Amino acid sequence: YGYIKNTAQSNPTVSHAATSLRHDHDRLYLQFAALVECSEQIVYRECSDDMTVKQLAEKLDEFCQALAKHEHDEMELMMRMCNEDIGVGD
Secondary structure, eight states, rough: OOOOHHHHHOOGHHHHHHHHHHHHHHHHHHHHHHHHHHHHHHTTSOOOOOOOOOOHHHHHHHHHHHHHHHHHHHHHHHHHHHHTTTTTOO
């Protein structure tokens, strides 16, 4: 929603981490799109025997873990930015 982008511009110390997380969006999207395409091929029997449902499930699990880590890292960065911008109570 732009939180990281806007704060990263005003707080250069988090710019590198924010840039890295933004690049994750492209990678995660492409990974998910490939999983969707593969699942459609399995459903419509258009794929070779190279990919089984079990292998697809394993790849989906890997994607879910990567997405959860990404979301966690984004939340950690936002909390860090809030603490630095607003400060924490003593």
